Structure formats: structure tokens, C-alpha cells
Amino acid sequence: MDGDVRSRRGPVLAAGAVLWRQQPDAPDGRVELCLVHRPRYDDWSLPKGKLEDGESLLVCAVREVFEETGHRVTLGRPLQPQHYTVAxxxxxxxxxxxEADPHxxxxxxxxxxxxxxxxPAGEAVRQLSYERDAELVREALRGPLRTTPLALLRHAKAVSRAAWPGxxxxxxLTPEGAADLEPLGEAxxxxxxxxxLSSDSVRCAETVRVFAGKQGLVAELEPHLSEESMRVPHDRHPAEAIIRSLLRDGPAMVCSHRLVLPLLFRAAGADPGRGLEPGGFAVLHHDQGHVVAVERHRPRGAGPAPVIDL
Structure with a gap:
């Protein structure tokens, strides 16, 4: 998604996670946090590492957590980025x-x-070698640890209206849009x-097909998510009810169009912002239907990092 963001002229980019689990056998569900010791620096830190060429920040975070801890994870709520200088x-x-992998x-x-x-969380904060990591952990503990993602995706780049006779x-999709589907699916x-869930327009259905197939899922085509649905008068657009239903459900993704996406954001109680580019997506992290964080990811090659609203 984010392309090669390790330009020598720009900042070094890295990604990682605050890896947590509930303390085994603890009756009050106390939380434990994962720390790693790096012999090169003789420090205790959170699992993280630098991006590889062509890698997205999301993929980097998952890869680095596995390489440094052995835990295969899915990502939850985003935290504030750290900014500092190295060499x-x-x-x-x-x-x-x-959340830690129990297996x-x-x-x-x-x-x-x-x-x-x-x-245990308190001990982990004291053990960390860097105050910036300790503050990040304290921030993480101030909000819900377990949230549910709702991804809102704008279809990948499509053939222009002027060039399409049908x-x-x-x-x-254009060949360029189709080429973005593999890294999009990885992210x-x-x-x-x-x-x-996807608009039944071809450009949306094509955008989600690769991802759904690799995940063993069936893409549900929904006419109410199409641009055509916006031309039909409604007291309340049916897509609003779809979003409210998904906020009561498990992790889900919706693929739609530039004209429809602001409606979907508002139905979830989130700010649409400046909109998404073709192939871009936002992740609305919600706790029992209440959105607590939004991260926006630009399509591959369009920019170096996600925008995160907390």
C-alpha cells in the first residue's frame, strides 16, 4: 500500500505493536504486556522494526511482531506514532x-x-528502557484493548467514464488498479x-475479489452501496442501516464509491475527512459500536504513512 517509504532523504519508517494478553489464571483479568530484550543495545523495548521495500506499515507491524516474538497477530486500535532521531x-x-497468540x-x-x-502492565512500564515506550503503553491502557475493525474501502482505479462505452x-478496473489488488489485500x-460487502458495480466487485478469495470469504454484493442507489430518493438511505448493523457485528469491510463513502462514515458516527483516493481505505475501530479511532491508508505509491484520528 505505502510503497517504498524508506527514501534516504525522508525519515526512517518502522512499525510494531503493543502486544498484550490477559494474565493466565488471574481472576480479575489483569493484563500482561510483551517486551523484548535486544542484546545489541542491551535494552527492553516493544516489538518493532523497519519497513522493507514495497511493504505497508500494517504488514510491517505484523511481520516484525512475529519475527521478534513468535506471535502471529491481527492488528487492533492504532496508537500515537513516535518521532525521534537516530544517528x-x-x-x-x-x-x-x-492481542497475543495463545498458540x-x-x-x-x-x-x-x-x-x-x-x-504485568505496571511492571512492564517500569522495565521499559525508553520513556517514549512507557508513555505509549500508558496511552494504550487508557482505552479499550480489544476493538472491532470496520474497513471502508474505495474501489481501485477504474477506467474513466469518458473512455468506457458501456x-x-x-x-x-484499469491495469494499474488491478496491479494494486495484491498489496491492498496484504494490508x-x-x-x-x-x-x-461490496457495491455490485464491477469496479468494486473486482477490487474485493482477490482479498475475499484469499481469506476464504464470499463477497456480498449489495446494490445499496452503489452510486446508482444515491439517485433514488430515500428518507434514510438503506446503506446507513447496513453500517449500523455492521457496527453490531464482527470485523468487516465495505467497498464502495467516492459519492457513497461520506454517507457511510457519517452513519458510523465518524468524520469523512477529505475522502479516500481510489484504492485507499479507512479503518474504523469500534468498541461495542462506538468508534474510538480511525486510521486512513493511502493507495500504494500515493504517500508515506497513514493518517490516524484518535
Whole structure:
């Protein structure tokens, strides 16, 4: 999604997670947090690492958590990014909350990480070597640890209306738009989505097909999410009820159009912002239907980092 964002002229970008679990056998559900020890620096930190070429921040966070802890995770609520300087060069680290994998095997120590521990939250804050990490943990603990994602996606780049001779509903993706589907699916795959709803327009159905197939899901085509539905007078647009229903349900994604997406944001009680570019998406993280954080991701090559509204 974000392309190669490690330009030598720009900041170093990295991503990671505040990895948490409920303390085993604790009657009050106390939380433990994961810390890693790096022998090169002799420090205790949160799992994180630099982006690889062509990698999105979301994919980077999941990969780095697995490489440093052995836990395969899906990403939850985003946290405030860290900004600091390393060797005279600015660095930005994006973090998400992530629940620990109860089936993770013990990680074999190596030269990068020689110890992985889960500590009660208060002890973890004291153990961390950097105050910026401790503050990030305190921030994470001030909000809900477990949230549900609702992704709102604008279809990938389509053939222009002027160049398409057929009905608009049948207008397909361009080769450029089709080429973005693989990295788009990888980024969306970090969220643990279990339902896919799409406008029945070809350009939307094509956008979600690759992702749905790889996740073993069936894309539900919904005419009320199409541009054509906006031309029919409604006291309340049926798409609003779809969004409200999804906010009572599990992790889901909706693919629609530029003209429809502001309606979907407002139905969820979220600010539409300046809109999404073709192939861009927003993730609305909600707690029992109440949106607590929104992150917006630009399509591949369009920009270096997501915008996060907390």
C-alpha cells in the first residue's frame, strides 16, 4: 500500500505493536504486556522494526511482531506514532495494539532478540528502557484493548467514464488498479476481517475479489452501496442501516464509491475527512459500536504513512 517509504532523504519508517494478553489464571483479568530484550543495545523495548521495500506499515507491524516474538497477530486500535532521531536522521514508528497468540511457540533466542517476556502492565512500564515506550503503553491502557475493525474501502482505479462505452455499473478496473489488488489485500489481511460487502458495480466487485478469495470469504454484493442507489430518493438511505448493523457485528469491510463513502462514515458516527483516493481505505475501530479511532491508508505509491484520528 505505502510503497517504498524508506527514501534516504525522508525519515526512517518502522512499525510494531503493543502486544498484550490477559494474565493466565488471574481472576480479575489483569493484563500482561510483551517486551523484548535486544542484546545489541542491551535494552527492553516493544516489538518493532523497519519497513522493507514495497511493504505497508500494517504488514510491517505484523511481520516484525512475529519475527521478534513468535506471535502471529491481527492488528487492533492504532496508537500515537513516535518521532525521534537516530544517528542524525528522523525516525517515525507506528504502533497498533495486538492481542497475543495463545498458540505461539516459544521463540528461539538469537542475536537480535535474546529474551521475550510477558509482564504485568505496571511492571512492564517500569522495565521499559525508553520513556517514549512507557508513555505509549500508558496511552494504550487508557482505552479499550480489544476493538472491532470496520474497513471502508474505495474501489481501485477504474477506467474513466469518458473512455468506457458501456453502462457505468460495468466499468472495470484499469491495469494499474488491478496491479494494486495484491498489496491492498496484504494490508487488509492484517485486520482479521470476516465479512466483505461490496457495491455490485464491477469496479468494486473486482477490487474485493482477490482479498475475499484469499481469506476464504464470499463477497456480498449489495446494490445499496452503489452510486446508482444515491439517485433514488430515500428518507434514510438503506446503506446507513447496513453500517449500523455492521457496527453490531464482527470485523468487516465495505467497498464502495467516492459519492457513497461520506454517507457511510457519517452513519458510523465518524468524520469523512477529505475522502479516500481510489484504492485507499479507512479503518474504523469500534468498541461495542462506538468508534474510538480511525486510521486512513493511502493507495500504494500515493504517500508515506497513514493518517490516524484518535
Amino acid at each position: 542524525g536522521r528522523p525516525k517515525i514508528v507506528r504502533y497498533w495494539l495486538a 505461539a511457540a516459544e521463540r528461539v533466542p538469537d542475536h537480535e532478540v535474546d529474551e521475550v517476556v510477558f509482564l 453502462p457505468d455499473v460495468e466499468r472495470p 487488509l489481511g492484517t485486520l482479521g476481517l470476516r465479512r466483505v
